[in-house]
Amino acid sequence: MRAEVLLEGRGVTKRFGGLTAVSELDFELYRGEILGLIGPNGAGKTTLLDCLTGVEPPNEGAITFAGQSLIGLKPHQVVKRGIARTFQVVQPFPTLTVRDNVAMGALFGSTRAHKDVRRAQAVADEKLAFVGLANKADQPAAQLTLGERKRLELAKSLATEPELLLLDEVNAGLNPAEIETAIDLMRKIRNEGVTLLVIEHVMKVIMDLSDRVIVLHHGEKIAQGSPDEVTNDEGVIRAYLGEKYAKLLALGP
Amino acid sequence: MIYLQILVNSILLGGMYAAIAVGFSLVWGVMNILNILHGTFLMLGGYLTFWLFHLYGVDPFLSLPLSAAAMFCLGYLIQLGIINQVIRASFFMTLVLTFGLELIAVKLALFFWTGDFRSVQTAYAGYSFEVGGVIIPLMRLALFALGLLLTGGLFWFMAATRTGRAIRAVRIDLEAAQLMGVSPAKIYAVTYGLSAGLAGAAGALVSAGFAISPVTDIEFLAKSFVICVIGGLGNITGALAGGLVLGLVENFGALYFGPGLQNALGYGVLLLVLFIRPTGLLGKAGYH
Amino acid sequence: MFPQWTKNQWLALWLGIAVLVALPQFTDNDGTRMWMDILMYMILAMSWNFIGGLTGYPSFAPAAFFGLGAYTTAILMNQGAPFLVAMPLGGVVGATVALLLGIPILRLRGHYFAIATYGVAEGLRELAENLEITGAADGINLPQIEGTVDYFTQYFYYSMLAVAVLTVLTMYWVTRHRLGYGLVAIRENEDAAGMLGVEATKFKITAFVLSGIFPAMAGGVYAYRAAFVEPIDVFDVLLSIEAIVMAMLGGVGTVMGPLLGALFLELINNFLWSQFLEFHSLFLGLLMVLVVIFTPRGVMAVVQEVRMKGGLRALGGILLANTQRFKV
Numbered sequence: 001m002r003a004e005v006l007l008e009g010r011g012v013t014k015r016f017g018g019l020t021a022v023s024e025l026d027f028e029l030y031r032g033e034i035l036g037l038i039g040p041n042g043a044g045k046t047t048l049l050d051c052l053t054g055v056e057p058p059n060e061g062a063i064t065f066a067g068q069s070l071i072g073l074k075p076h077q078v079v080k081r082g083i084a085r086t087f088q089v090v091q092p093f094p095t096l097t098v099r100d101n102v103a104m105g106a107l108f109g110s111t112r113a114h115k116d117v118r119r120a121q122a123v124a125d126e127k128l129a130f131v132g133l134a135n136k137a138d139q140p141a142a143q144l145t146l147g148e149r150k151r152l153e154l155a156k157s158l159a160t161e162p163e164l165l166l167l168d169e170v171n172a173g174l175n176p177a178e179i180e181t182a183i184d185l186m187r188k189i190r191n192e193g194v195t196l197l198v199i200e201h202v203m204k205v206i207m208d209l210s211d212r213v214i215v216l217h218h219g220e221k222i223a224q225g226s227p228d229e230v231t232n233d234e235g236v237i238r239a240y241l242g243e244k245y246a247k248l249l250a251l252g253p
Numbered sequence: 254m255i256y257l258q259i260l261v262n263s264i265l266l267g268g269m270y271a272a273i274a275v276g277f278s279l280v281w282g283v284m285n286i287l288n289i290l291h292g293t294f295l296m297l298g299g300y301l302t303f304w305l306f307h308l309y310g311v312d313p314f315l316s317l318p319l320s321a322a323a324m325f326c327l328g329y330l331i332q333l334g335i336i337n338q339v340i341r342a343s344f345f346m347t348l349v350l351t352f353g354l355e356l357i358a359v360k361l362a363l364f365f366w367t368g369d370f371r372s373v374q375t376a377y378a379g380y381s382f383e384v385g386g387v388i389i390p391l392m393r394l395a396l397f398a399l400g401l402l403l404t405g406g407l408f409w410f411m412a413a414t415r416t417g418r419a420i421r422a423v424r425i426d427l428e429a430a431q432l433m434g435v436s437p438a439k440i441y442a443v444t445y446g447l448s449a450g451l452a453g454a455a456g457a458l459v460s461a462g463f464a465i466s467p468v469t470d471i472e473f474l475a476k477s478f479v480i481c482v483i484g485g486l487g488n489i490t491g492a493l494a495g496g497l498v499l500g501l502v503e504n505f506g507a508l509y510f511g512p513g514l515q516n517a518l519g520y521g522v523l524l525l526v527l528f529i530r531p532t533g534l535l536g537k538a539g540y541h
Numbered sequence: 542m543f544p545q546w547t548k549n550q551w552l553a554l555w556l557g558i559a560v561l562v563a564l565p566q567f568t569d570n571d572g573t574r575m576w577m578d579i580l581m582y583m584i585l586a587m588s589w590n591f592i593g594g595l596t597g598y599p600s601f602a603p604a605a606f607f608g609l610g611a612y613t614t615a616i617l618m619n620q621g622a623p624f625l626v627a628m629p630l631g632g633v634v635g636a637t638v639a640l641l642l643g644i645p646i647l648r649l650r651g652h653y654f655a656i657a658t659y660g661v662a663e664g665l666r667e668l669a670e671n672l673e674i675t676g677a678a679d680g681i682n683l684p685q686i687e688g689t690v691d692y693f694t695q696y697f698y699y700s701m702l703a704v705a706v707l708t709v710l711t712m713y714w715v716t717r718h719r720l721g722y723g724l725v726a727i728r729e730n731e732d733a734a735g736m737l738g739v740e741a742t743k744f745k746i747t748a749f750v751l752s753g754i755f756p757a758m759a760g761g762v763y764a765y766r767a768a769f770v771e772p773i774d775v776f777d778v779l780l781s782i783e784a785i786v787m788a789m790l791g792g793v794g795t796v797m798g799p800l801l802g803a804l805f806l807e808l809i810n811n812f813l814w815s816q817f818l819e820f821h822s823l824f825l826g827l828l829m830v831l832v833v834i835f836t837p838r839g840v841m842a843v844v845q846e847v848r849m850k851g852g853l854r855a856l857g858g859i860l861l862a863n864t865q866r867f868k869v
Binding site for chain 2 (some may be wrong): 599620645646648649651652653655656657659660661663664666667668671782785786789820823825826827828829830832833834837864866867868869
């Protein structure tokens with residue numbers, strides 16, 4: 001049975017002055033899948049997320065989510081439609097407690113709009129338990145380690161009870177043990193019914209987790225398919241490793 | 254004919270305003286500090302010139318470098334000893350700090366020197382000459398020239414000297430500058446001292462061409478705000494551009510709306526610029 | 542972040558209010574007047590806290606709203622309106638101006654925002670000094686209140702008290718509800734807050750409006766009491782400065798902080814410096830410098846730390862540590 005298209009982009013283009021960061025991009029995201037988004041640095045991955053979340057409106061193209069256009073929405077409106085996002089450089093509310101950090105997500109971003117502060121804090125505790133930060137709930141966010149901050153960021157996004165979660169390099173800077181934990185967590189999230197779009201440089205995460213992968217290079221989609229298909233694609237290899245290696249690998253083992 | 258006179262007045266005033274504001278722009282642009290003490294340095298430089306003239310008959314043009322040097326030292330010490338203690342706190346904290354220092358300074362000045370307006374009455378103070386039907390007062394011309402001199406001088410300093418380049422480096426990337434062996438504490442102190450020196454120099458001539466008093470220190474500060482916002486930060490010539498615009502607004506404004514509303518007009522332009530183009534005419538988007 | 546008050550804390554509040562209500566019975570008119578001034582500064586400091594403390598947008602506008610309220614009350618009362626109508630309308634004017642002004646001005650951040658609010662406060666003063674409707678530099682007289690000295694001293698006192706109680710209750714309500722959380726999120730990281738769904742613009746404007754209503758009403762009471770308003774008096778930027786310093790002294794962003802800071806500073810002003818009135822601003826300046834260097838998060842924070850570290854002996858160490866935190 002063909003899954004439902006949750007997020008769709010047609011001809012998405014974003015320019016910054018003379019530089020085209022995203023170029024005529026077409027893509028689909030199916031409900032319930034984990035879609036990996038990879039590509040060399042500067043490929044336009046984060047810019048695409050900025051376009052999706054209203055941070056940088058695209059110059060051209062259409063983006064629809066659950067059938068409704070996202071074009072022209074501001075970030076705080078996008079969250080309320082059910083799309084949450086984490087950042088490469090984590091941005092906690094430093095002097096607030098971990099719990100209050102997460103409660104913000106529940107109070108403001110949730111599609112279920114928890115207007116009550118106590119309710120929001122209860123939701124926060126739930127999400128903190130989910131990511132394994134329950135014991136730090138009362139600490140100021142500034143005191144967390146990097147790995148903990150990444151989980152906090154995750155909890156904040158989860159508190160908005162999204163249908164789609166955009167993860168931007170959650171695993172950058174984590175050690176292998178932390179990465180394993182992160183992978184498990186992401187599977188748990190998908191099992192709760194959240195669709196994931198994961199930007200990663202850590203290939204292990206992509207290979208283990210993704211149902212499908214899209215590869216960007218210079219703002220264009222150069223490959224799409226299962227993780228195996230994509231990592232063996234000549235164009236992808238050329239993009240990452242250069243012409244020489246592509247030829248070498250094409251010659252076979 | 255009157256328009257030409259007003260135009261000339263505006264340009265002369267613009268130069269003077271540049272002289273007054275260039276130091277303020279430096280500190281704000283490099284260290285992101287709104288230096289509420291700025292007007293105070295101006296006033297103190299002016300008082301030094303005044304007393305030197307009054308007690309020893311020293312001509313203001315001669316004592317100008319002295320005022321500048323004295324204010325440089327004072328500024329250097331204040332930055333090193335006081336402001337550097339909290340410089341990494343929020344901009345709000347440094348704002349409150351310099352505000353507090355200003356209140357103290359003005360109160361002491363009022364106590365020692367009273368609020369009387371002082372001006373240096375040299376023989377040539379009232380002199381003016383006429384060019385093509387337009388009257389140009391000597392002191393105004395001097396202040397205009399000073400404005401150009403200070404702006405140009407600072408520009409040269411920042412571009413050509415090692416210290417100047419260190420200051421620019423600190424502004425652009427503090428960490429990188431530190432890795433190159435630049436000591437932020439000293440650079441901040443030099444920058445602040447420079448700004449104080451510039452203010453002192455302006456003050457020296459202001460006391461000769463106009464008058465000074467502890468109560469006017471906030472006025473110079475407010476003008477500096479307006480000028481730097483209009484002209485923009487991160488760019489030495491911003492003070493010149495801003496000064497010119499303010500000079501034009503005030504003089505032509507006085508023509509159409511009467512002299513009383515000059516200041517209100519200045520604030521109006523300030524708000525207009527902030528709402529429409531906060532980086533000002535020549536400013537680079539930097540601290541915002 | 543803002544825990545619900547315990548029964549004891551509520552009791553303390555109602556007790557405090559009861560004491561203030563009964564106050565005129567226990568002191569003479571001078572005392573009542575002094576406390577009226579204290580209440581006025583509490584209102585200014587608490588109102589500043591909405592936009593400056595909770596939201597992190599340090600505003601120099603309290604003086605602007607104070608003056609607007611004072612002049613509105615004066616003008617309306619001269620048209621025949623009774624005080625109890627004119628003063629609240631002054632509040633409405635303050636709120637409206639805050640709303641209209643807030644839309645462009647809150648797009649600015651940091652220094653630019655501060656300067657813009659300073660420009661508004663000073664600009665309004667300049668306008669008031671030059672326009673006929675405000676009586677220009679001569680100011681406006683208000684109709685005198687009728688009655689004995691006792692009567693009207695208490696009348697003004699209770700009016701100010703009413704505004705103060707309103708301000709405290711509003712502050713409490715805001716911090717226990719979504720609005721307060723949103724404002725703090727904006728202060729901590731405005732962009733991240735937006736990404737979590739906080740409608741920053743709406744919230745900021747609301748905070749700015751709240752920071753305008755109460756000073757405006759306080760200005761109205763002040764005007765009626767003085768029976769006279771002039772620009773240099775009611776559009777005095779020093780009012781804004783004092784509001785800020787009081788909030789800082791007590792603890793920016795807390796509920797009781799600005800209130801206690803105002804109380805503390807005003808009591809000192811009245812008792813210690815009544816002989817040295819002319820040194821008032823010198824003392825204020827010194828305090829500002831000391832607060833920034835030694836107690837940047839306010840006296841309340843230091844008190845808490847002293848309690849945690851076991852007593853006054855730790856005080857020196859705490860103050861010293863505070864000076865090291867933001868060194869270059």
